[in-house]
Amino acid sequence: QDSLYKEKNRPQFHFTTRRGWINDPNGLLFYAGEYHLFYQHNPYESEWENMHWGHAVSKDLVHWTELPDALYPDKLGTMFSGSAVIDYNNTAGYNQGKTPAMVAAYTAAGPDRQVQCIAYSLDKGRTFTKYEANPIIDSKEKWNSPDTRDPKVFWYKPGKHWVMVLNERDGHSIYTSNDLKDWKYESHVTGFWECPELFELPIDGNAKNTKWVMYGASGTYMLGSFDGKVFKPEAGKYVYTTGPIYAAQTITDMPDGRRVQIGWGQITHPNMPFKGMMQLPTELTLRSTKEGPRLFSRPVKETEQLFTSVQKETNLTAERANQLLAKYSEADGLRLKATIKLSHATTAGLNLFGQRIVDYDLNYNKLNGMFYSPNDPTSMEISADIYIDKTSMEVFIDGGAYSYYLPRKVEDGNKEGFHFWGNNIEVADLEILSVQSIWNK
Ligand code: FRU
Secondary structure (H helix, E strand, C coil): CCCCCCCCCCCCCCCCCCCCCEEEEEEEECCCCCCEEEEEEECCCCCCCEEEEEEEEECCCCCCCEEEEECCCEEEEEEEEEEEEEECCCCEEEECEEEEEEEEEEEEECCCCCEEEEEEEECCCCCCEEECCCCCCCHHHHHHHCCEEEEEEEEEEECCCCEEEEEECCCCEEECCCCCCEEEHHHHCCCCCCCCEEEEEECCCEEEEEEEEEECCCCCEEEEEEEECEEECCCCCCEECCEEEEECCCCCCCCCCCCEEEEEECCCCCCCCEEECCCCCCCEEEECCCEEEEEEEEECCCHHHHEEEEEEEEEEEEHHHHHHHHCCCCCCCCCEEEEEECCCCCCCEECCCEEEEEECCCCCCCCCECCCCCCCCCCEEEEEEEEEEECCCEEHEEEEEECEEECCCCCCCCCCCCEEEECCCCEEEEEEEEEECCCCC
């Protein structure tokens, strides 16, 4: 046990699997004191193939215990992405006494078609029994497309029925059901690809003023309304996160009503027997901005336990900030909170380990090539909360208004260190936090 998870290039505070390849998170769910993280797993090699559902559980969203794989390939195909629910009302008839069934909805990917299936568990997701009449949906012919996959199921309270969002060809379809077995097609929204999500969020925390958010695998989303059968988008698509993050999903039945997301970090770890990692869990909120309500994403408060403040300074020149950071350039993990003052600068930013990770151009209002205007245009400040792990860097700008992910190269020994740059920039504040590995407990 002791030597597990202690390899040189193992991320310190992101979930990775002991062995093999991982991609999308699946079946994210809170039940009976445990968070469940199922995920696309190839247990045999560190490349994408032989998809199983891997499984890990956590009591705090931060420290994970890896369990045996939960779903294995069968005659319908390999186990592609999907979701899980607890059937509190026994709609599918699988509950036993007081124990409600956990029901997983997943895609079985065969050689010529992708079909939707369910399986249930009465032992907290440790073992699953597949429904004998699978598949529950087979829609290849209807869409004349092999791309029908990734069912995300949730309970629609006002209508007292189940909803499934499913990727079909060029977008997300909505299906409804009373028993998780018979599904009725209702509607379709084009313009999304893989791993659908649909959920309701209050604007600025006001439960009386909500919008529904629909997203796909790539970090773009639409806001709109939903009546249990049809999602009506209100405007075009927005971007809330970019980088090698993909196929995020949110946790069903969060105990406190937060909307928490985990995404797949498409990160490789040189010379390691595993590939891929999970993004830090982030809380999604809708907040008013100059341009209307937008999705914000920032690491959940549970992650705070990993970080200890070691230094905090204000009003620094870029040179002074760089001096302070120099001694951390070989850290395995680190968190930096910085506010960069742009008042006299047209371009400004921060290089970490030879990569330009914050790159702001005031003339064009562009941050890392994307249109972005700072929250408060009069102060012209940009704040960045930066989580540096062994093989990745996650950056949350202005409280999560925009976030992105970058791989961190480990091969060069991080010789290039840290480097604030720009003409006449000032570092309004800088906090350096040390990181505790999640594998030491
Ligand atoms: C997204 C995806 C899903 C699919 C899974 C297969 O990364 O392509 O659409 O279910 O990966 O591993």
